[in-house]
Amino acid sequence: RRCGFPEVVYGEGKSAETIIEIFRKQQEHGDTSLATRIDAEKGAALKASLPDGIYHEKGRTFRMPTDQPTWGNVGLVTAGTSDLPVAEEARETLRWMGIEPVFIQDVGVAGPHRFGEQAHKLSDADAVIVVAGMEGALPSVAGGHLACPVIAVPTSVGYGASFQGVAALLGMLNSCASNVTVVNIDAGFKGAYLAGLISLRVLQAKSQPES
Amino acid sequence: RRCGFPEVVYGEGKSAETIIEIFRKQQEHGDTSLATRIDAEKGAALKASLPDGIYHEKGRTFRMPTDQPTWGNVGLVTAGTSDLPVAEEARETLRWMGIEPVFIQDVGVAGPHRFGEQAHKLSDADAVIVVAGMEGALPSVAGGHLACPVIAVPTSVGYGASFQGVAALLGMLNSCASNVTVVNIDAGFKGAYLAGLISLRVLQAKSQPES
Amino acid sequence: RRCGFPEVVYGEGKSAETIIEIFRKQQEHGDTSLATRIDAEKGAALKASLPDGIYHEKGRTFRMPTDQPTWGNVGLVTAGTSDLPVAEEARETLRWMGIEPVFIQDVGVAGPHRFGEQAHKLSDADAVIVVAGMEGALPSVAGGHLACPVIAVPTSVGYGASFQGVAALLGMLNSCASNVTVVNIDAGFKGAYLAGLISLRVLQAKSQPES
Amino acid sequence: RRCGFPEVVYGEGKSAETIIEIFRKQQEHGDTSLATRIDAEKGAALKASLPDGIYHEKGRTFRMPTDQPTWGNVGLVTAGTSDLPVAEEARETLRWMGIEPVFIQDVGVAGPHRFGEQAHKLSDADAVIVVAGMEGALPSVAGGHLACPVIAVPTSVGYGASFQGVAALLGMLNSCASNVTVVNIDAGFKGAYLAGLISLRVLQAKSQPES
Amino acid sequence: RRCGFPEVVYGEGKSAETIIEIFRKQQEHGDTSLATRIDAEKGAALKASLPDGIYHEKGRTFRMPTDQPTWGNVGLVTAGTSDLPVAEEARETLRWMGIEPVFIQDVGVAGPHRFGEQAHKLSDADAVIVVAGMEGALPSVAGGHLACPVIAVPTSVGYGASFQGVAALLGMLNSCASNVTVVNIDAGFKGAYLAGLISLRVLQAKSQPES
Amino acid sequence: RRCGFPEVVYGEGKSAETIIEIFRKQQEHGDTSLATRIDAEKGAALKASLPDGIYHEKGRTFRMPTDQPTWGNVGLVTAGTSDLPVAEEARETLRWMGIEPVFIQDVGVAGPHRFGEQAHKLSDADAVIVVAGMEGALPSVAGGHLACPVIAVPTSVGYGASFQGVAALLGMLNSCASNVTVVNIDAGFKGAYLAGLISLRVLQAKSQPES
Amino acid sequence: RRCGFPEVVYGEGKSAETIIEIFRKQQEHGDTSLATRIDAEKGAALKASLPDGIYHEKGRTFRMPTDQPTWGNVGLVTAGTSDLPVAEEARETLRWMGIEPVFIQDVGVAGPHRFGEQAHKLSDADAVIVVAGMEGALPSVAGGHLACPVIAVPTSVGYGASFQGVAALLGMLNSCASNVTVVNIDAGFKGAYLAGLISLRVLQAKSQPES
Amino acid sequence: RRCGFPEVVYGEGKSAETIIEIFRKQQEHGDTSLATRIDAEKGAALKASLPDGIYHEKGRTFRMPTDQPTWGNVGLVTAGTSDLPVAEEARETLRWMGIEPVFIQDVGVAGPHRFGEQAHKLSDADAVIVVAGMEGALPSVAGGHLACPVIAVPTSVGYGASFQGVAALLGMLNSCASNVTVVNIDAGFKGAYLAGLISLRVLQAKSQPES
Numbered sequence A, B, C, D, E, F, G, H: 001r002r003c004g005f006p007e008v009v010y011g012e013g014k015s016a017e018t019i020i021e022i023f024r025k026q027q028e029h030g031d032t033s034l035a036t037r038i039d040a041e042k043g044a045a046l047k048a049s050l051p052d053g054i055y056h057e058k059g060r061t062f063r064m065p066t067d068q069p070t071w072g073n074v075g076l077v078t079a080g081t082s083d084l085p086v087a088e089e090a091r092e093t094l095r096w097m098g099i100e101p102v103f104i105q106d107v108g109v110a111g112p113h114r115f116g117e118q119a120h121k122l123s124d125a126d127a128v129i130v131v132a133g134m135e136g137a138l139p140s141v142a143g144g145h146l147a148c149p150v151i152a153v154p155t156s157v158g159y160g161a162s163f164q165g166v167a168a169l170l171g172m173l174n175s176c177a178s179n180v181t182v183v184n185i186d187a188g189f190k191g192a193y194l195a196g197l198i199s200l201r202v203l204q205a206k207s208q209p210e211s
């Protein structure tokens, strides 16, 4: 239970049975549960055994619902339609943490006004996740507009010299905006987890005012 | 003045004159000033013109001092002696932001107890910067011990297949700890800036308690 | 005399004597002359023999002046101060072709309004050269604002995972803007030459109106 | 409607339904429509809903026909038979812009006279697209023969050390011909779009003669 | 029979018949037999012809059992569940050599106490094999705890910038622990073979005491 | 004192003063001392303060002598003259451990009989270090001749597509000999340390005969 | 008909019909015919239309037989069983040229005596083709034994850090034997073609004795 | 004395004394002598001790002259002025073998007629060496014109994405001409040695006419 959250199951290469068993134990402890990288077939098997669970097809996640009220101030931004699967993994991770993010879609840099027009919606965010493939330029633009940390998630979207996300990754690491940090290619989970952690710190601080 | 801080001068390829002029303007506006990537010769020229300024030889930074009290909860950790220049760039950046970090040195993973023995010093940190070269494994270990975001700064320290920091960068991007995010190789400034931003959010939240 | 312009001398590895001899021959034929990659020492030697010639220190070019009136509509944009040497190679190449470009400096994407505020100056351009290092995102933004071809010139400016311009090159090749094409890293000459050729086509068309 | 043309649909990862809807809207606005990266199955679905549309199997494009007369002077050249799919994407893009290119096939450099014998057909071209895989040498040869801009499109054709088009891409970026510029691997659409834009500039200039 | 062991069959690209024939010959010579990289189908064919043979599904190995007593002191450690196939190839190789290793599972560095708590079980080992993917940091930690040679086996487990095991390989080659050496990605066989050879040397030395 | 040996000083980036202080402490504890990557100037400074110390110019090491008798069975082999600096770093490391290796020089694979003719000298070795640059083929040949573990040390010797040792490293990782393991490029120290550790295990076993 | 041989058909991406047509034309001109990269299905289609043709399953070639006597002195050597497909492409290419090579199999360097024992069979060869994957060391060994040109063909055989033949390619390019030259990964055809050309030169010289 | 020629000294990292000693021994045996990679200073030292020797500054070679008549039919071609140092290493190697090549300079592909106009001079060649940097396209063009083997030598000439000769190397390996084979980057010596060996075979055949 590092960071106050129970361990998340990385579904790749784990059988449905293994995952169900882990979820059962977490439920017994009163914990929430999330598994990532769950394909449709495995999702169906989980759903059959855990009918309350929520399978997200696009995000390839499975999680147990929670009846807690949502909290947190996190933004989630995508450059294009093809970045959606990674963004949905991020969104489901945030929901598992109890956060419903401000979600802004399809504002890639080739339409240069698109991000700017919606940036005001993110002015309260404690952290903003920016998901982008191809040249990965959107986090730099977002970093220029925003005062909070920007967590850039490169995606493997693209072709040719995108090299399965390497071009986007390098672009983001070399961002000329100082408030941009980067996670692994297609790591929607990690981007969301970090943004959620930052928002949690802020939430805790609000209830622990500086004396 | 993105993020509440004035723009930092990237010194590489700028003349001392150019930098002095920028600093003068910032001083006139009552702003603080920081320049990075300042070699010894340029540092001497800056010092001659701006005798109050602080040149840090190892960190290759030049900044104007501030008489504000320090604030913030940031940790700064290095794996080995050779990572010190990048860590000092980070430390000077934090000081420019007004933060004196908890600094833990030389606790690389080959001495597996070293980090664990001092981890308790970081339990209050809002964010921890981990600077490491070679295999870049220290952020994963730190991420496992800590509940807060870990900002990993790979360094170009090493030889042979370290490829000037690429091995460390890849190790950090692939960290199995969920709370680790990464900035560019040798980007001490960026790592510090992000950690400072997170701590600033937390500070502001303390004075804006949840109603 | 491909493309109506005499051959340009690539100065790297050629002696001043060799270059002077080529220039002499070109002058005899009434041709203009340009040499690129000329360091300060070689520049001085050329200047001594060809006192009318113009050595550009930053752009590392040497060219013979022309008394022809300028023509053409070409834009030249840089992301940051460190991209200037490559931009100056481009500008001197354009001048050698007889073109004085509209030059817009230091409008990198981290200051997201900077380019947009000046984009109107480029509305008449037949082609725009965008010179940028680090993440190389500026050509995408420019491509989004402009209706003409954008010729992106990646520079080797940056550190760490910029890999001497590879990050910028990949970013530009993967630009989500359809009107962006790319030349080699630091190839200010090529970017300018192509922009000049496009503008020349347009000029010729104006004097050959569609019947 | 950047550059006077409506947005083109990148079909990868979009459903037939999504694409049909975009096309419907474009038709309502009286716009032309083009979608790229459309496989056979999606092509059939589009054809069923939009029976006037033209599916190009080799080029994997779908576009709505236009009854406008053709215009423009663009050349399109391929090195070998295997480069045809990328060339057909380019040709369909040009047709969508209203241009029927001069098309020269299978003139790769190993048959050194092949290109030269047909180069005269391209003497009027405003821009020439050269599509080549393997060592990507054809654009250099074309650049040597032609006075206009050459837009090189590397293809992922080849095996072994061709690295899915990287060898061709690098060859083209390093072309010793000054009038060669490059787009992404397999980016037939981009190559065509840029050539079309250049030709459009020239066309517009003909109707706006220099006063 | 290099190193006292008969040649092992690398099953990739060999037919079941070829492998059976080699095994038959080895059995006739009284030798043990091992084949690696045997998929399920080939495994079934081998089992049908050699019913005494042991097919290991996860490790993808097939070997003939031996009635010799086990010997040797070798440790085998994995970072995560997904590294198991490579670890099982290693374990079956050790069994073929006659060694039953001390096997410690799922002690990756993000759970920083996990390895340390079990390290005492390896204090007698002549060599320890550490199998890990992602950032490949576990061998460094193991190297810090142990006094014997550590043979690191990187696995192709991971996604994005793990590049099919390259990140782990580089991490291991750059280990700051002096007693870590590395074999190829996914080379469970090689890691085991080397550890077995070292343990054999030690065994032989025990029966040849220093005079 | 991992593995029974005191920590070795990696001299790169450490001042002579720092190293002298570490050596002084080790001498006080009755420990041996070794520093690697010591250039000529730093070597002279160490020699001035520690006149008993042995500076090895080619191997760039500095160590304190020991009056213990030598022990151990380790082989050390080089492919060519240019591999000597790395081999000398390895030899000095072995000497610091108390081992004088069997040293065979200049037996690269292009002279195919060279290694075979001397292989008999290594028949008693507990481990053999093979140092080679360029194509790095010698460890495979050695592995084929020998029954013991072969520790391959790639060197950065070569030009062009040797890529500073990458070609040799890859060759060694892909060795078709099962008893070959690999350390970092130019890592003479590590190769020696591992070989010494193996030989130490064997030595200890001789004094602890199987009961 | 460059080099006296008709053009060879690279079958990848060509339909059976296209290939049959080319073959028909070549037969009409009295030429021989060869197609490479022909999979089983395409091979069957060719065989159905051209029943005299010879399909080689392993080598994936299809060629028309010739009734000319064989000529030439070419050696063909493989390192391991898995290199056979590439070697068979080479052998069929040689047969199409009229040459039956001396074929030596499975003499990889891990069995260091294997090549040496058979090298005498190649003493008359005008050129020797060496096909090897993994570390690609065999051409160096062959180059050391032989006085004639050695044409090295790297194969994509291997796993992990073999990177689909890159390790072998680099090894061969960096061979310390002076008489080794290299063709593309898996380029059995090219290796054979070059060896055949060399042998043809020698044959022609025999009938044109120095006067 | 592989291949009938004494061993050539690779001068990099060898002292003048070592080289002089090797040369003295070769002279005593009546052998010819060649050393490559000899910088100006070492060249002067060699010249002082061996005053008959020939130092070639551009090619960085030192060789002992021979009074034998020249023989052989080898072509040597360069793309540009900057490829000259590598070409001169090749030419001096050929001279050491006794061959004076047909030398054609500065016929790079951007001037597409240049090579074709001089190709006839190479019609008798037994092998042609083509030295080229940047995109490395010249060997393909040469291969298309010539019937003999073409040995391509990539040079590290270029900038940006030429990656010190990698672009040229890849271009040459992927040549669409069947008669092109490749040696290492800047390996003028190797290219020449192979061409010389081929010509030697042909010479020997002339004196051994087919019976």
Ligand SMILES: Nc1ncnc2c1ncn2[C@@H]1O[C@H](COP(=O)(O)O)[C@@H](O)[C@H]1O
Pocket (backbone or CB within 6 Å): A007, A008, A009, A010, A011, A035, A036, A037, A187, A189, A190, B176, B177, B178, E080, E081, E082, E110
């Ligand atoms: N999509 C993901 N990407 C990266 N890490 C993940 C992902 N999903 C789960 N994890 C992490 O993987 C660990 C669980 O790994 P495992 O023990 O293999 O299930 C947990 O620490 C999670 O934080």
Ligand SMILES: Nc1ncnc2c1ncn2[C@@H]1O[C@H](COP(=O)(O)O)[C@@H](O)[C@H]1O
Pocket (backbone or CB within 6 Å): C007, C008, C009, C010, C011, C035, C036, C037, C187, C189, C190, D176, D177, D178, H080, H081, H082, H110
């Ligand atoms: N900086 C440059 N980058 C790329 N090409 C150049 C440059 N300067 C000159 N050139 C081209 O290089 C060719 C001249 O090469 P050279 O014969 O070596 O002088 C001409 O075709 C020029 O167009």
Ligand SMILES: Nc1ncnc2c1ncn2[C@@H]1O[C@H](COP(=O)(O)O)[C@@H](O)[C@H]1O
Pocket (backbone or CB within 6 Å): E007, E008, E009, E010, E011, E035, E036, E037, E187, E189, E190, F176, F177, F178, G080, G081, G082, G110
């Ligand atoms: N999984 C494996 N990885 C690496 N080498 C192996 C593996 N399995 C068998 N080998 C080696 O491959 C060689 C046999 O290759 P082959 O002749 O192709 O069967 C033997 O020397 C084995 O030691």
Ligand SMILES: Nc1ncnc2c1ncn2[C@@H]1O[C@H](COP(=O)(O)O)[C@@H](O)[C@H]1O
Pocket (backbone or CB within 6 Å): F080, F081, F082, F110, G176, G177, G178, H007, H008, H009, H010, H011, H036, H037, H187, H189, H190
């Ligand atoms: N410039 C060069 N490039 C590649 N190999 C060379 C070169 N010069 C000499 N050699 C080869 O290097 C070997 C000599 O290496 P060494 O023993 O280090 O002098 C001989 O086999 C030569 O054929």
Ligand SMILES: [Mg+2]
Pocket (backbone or CB within 6 Å): A079, A080, A081, A106, A108
């Ligand atoms: Mg979009």
Ligand SMILES: [Mg+2]
Pocket (backbone or CB within 6 Å): B079, B080, B081, B106, B108
């Ligand atoms: Mg330390």
Ligand SMILES: [Mg+2]
Pocket (backbone or CB within 6 Å): C079, C080, C081, C106, C108
């Ligand atoms: Mg700026």
Ligand SMILES: [Mg+2]
Pocket (backbone or CB within 6 Å): D079, D080, D081, D106, D108
């Ligand atoms: Mg063709």
Ligand SMILES: [Mg+2]
Pocket (backbone or CB within 6 Å): E079, E080, E081, E106, E108
């Ligand atoms: Mg786990």
Ligand SMILES: [Mg+2]
Pocket (backbone or CB within 6 Å): F079, F080, F081, F106, F108
């Ligand atoms: Mg030697």
Ligand SMILES: [Mg+2]
Pocket (backbone or CB within 6 Å): G079, G080, G081, G106, G108
């Ligand atoms: Mg074999």
Ligand SMILES: [Mg+2]
Pocket (backbone or CB within 6 Å): H079, H080, H081, H106, H108
């Ligand atoms: Mg030239």
